Amino acid sequence: MQWQAVSRDRACNILAAGMQCALGGEGLRISSVAECLRAMLYQCSAPTECDGAWEAPTSLRVTGMVRRRLVPLWPALAGPGEPTRPSVLEVLESLAELGDMVRLEGGRWLAAPVHAVRAATGTAVILGGGPLDALPRRLASNIAVAGRARILSLAGSEDMVELWEPSAWIGAPVEGLHTWSQRCMAEAAVRLTDAPADMGEVQVYLRREWVPVAQLPTMETGMLLGRAQIGASRSYFLGRFSNRRLGRLATIGAEQARRLRFSLDAQAHCCVRIEAVPSRGLLRLRLARWLPQEEARVLQLGWRVAAPEGERSAFAHHVFPAPVFPIVRQAFEGLGIVVDERVEELAQKSKEMGEGTGERMADRGAQRMNDRKGHR
DSSP: OOOOOOOHHHHHHHHHHHHTOOOOHHHHHHHHHHHHHHHHHHHHHSOSSTTOOOOOOBHHHHHHHHHHHHTTTOGGGGSOOBTTBOOHHHHHHHHHHHTSEEEETTTEEEEOOOEEEEOSTTEEEEEOSOSGGGSOHHHHTTEEEETTEEEEEOTTTGGGSOEEOHHHHHOOOTTOHHHHHHHHHHHHHTTOEEOOSOOOEEEEEETTEEEEGGGSOTTOOEEEEEEEEETTEEEEEEEEEETTEEEEEEEEOHHHHHHHHHHHHHHTTOOOEEEEEEETTEEEEEEOSOOOHHHHGGGGGSEEEOOOTTOOSSOEEEEEEGGGHHHHHHHHHHTTOEEEEOTHHHHHHHHHHTOOHHHHHHHHHHHHHHHHHHTO
16 A cells, blocks of 8 residues: 555545535535544444444544544644534534434434435435445445535435435424414413513514513504513513503413514514525525524534624524525425525626536536545
């Protein structure tokens, strides 16, 4: 065996070719961390004998192995991470949110059974099963790594994996947002109790804003969503108001309040609107609202990026590979979020940059495959 020194860029190209990954920058970094986690977890847990048992390694062991392999390419992986550059442990935990891995007691982990979620036409997001090398060859040859997600082409492989519909994978209430909110209100109505005398700072949710109760329009009566804050403690409730006074209330959880806000937005005809901007096979959007836990898992199909220079706001910017976006859209629309996709942006930006997106990705993929063959 002969060793050959290569530049960092060449090493990244070889790594990307091995994963059939057409991404660069942060997309390639997260792709590499995610696939390396799968590989190290499989290496640590797979039985060494035919009748041996699978062993669940600790997160400390697995993440340490990944760091040793990837820190030479991305030195920041040795640190704690940040919102737009997650650490190895944070990527591991997000893979569990997606259903790619299973978290056991004592901080131990195993790969989930292989399954897939339908995405764009003819594709699916494949989860579980371990690294590409551990999957059947016919299946692995149809997979491209794109961030935490792995995109499977279903042509010729649909019969090899259990397919889930996006709604089943997202796990939102099956009755839909409107029916769920009606049930939530009805259940709260039978639990109403007299409001305490000292509620601290009380605000009411109206038309996408939290309004101090003293500024509540006098015509707003009936059951309203409110929150009370005493010191650092915040609680949510559904309460009956009259003349800006809270009479009776029923407490609800923060997750219920988060989902209920989207329903109230829809009822007030002021739904959240998001613009998705395509560029080079990716879609970028920004969010200013926390999503309920079930829908929030779709955010792990992409990754956070820094806000444009000069922008100072509460928006979180996210990027998604185009094939997974139908799943993201379904989760958003289930909350009443209106998604505007600027389909013409991709062609315009490609023209301005003097490159065709499809051809660029194909050329990069071909170059990386050549690099991979040359270093086998």
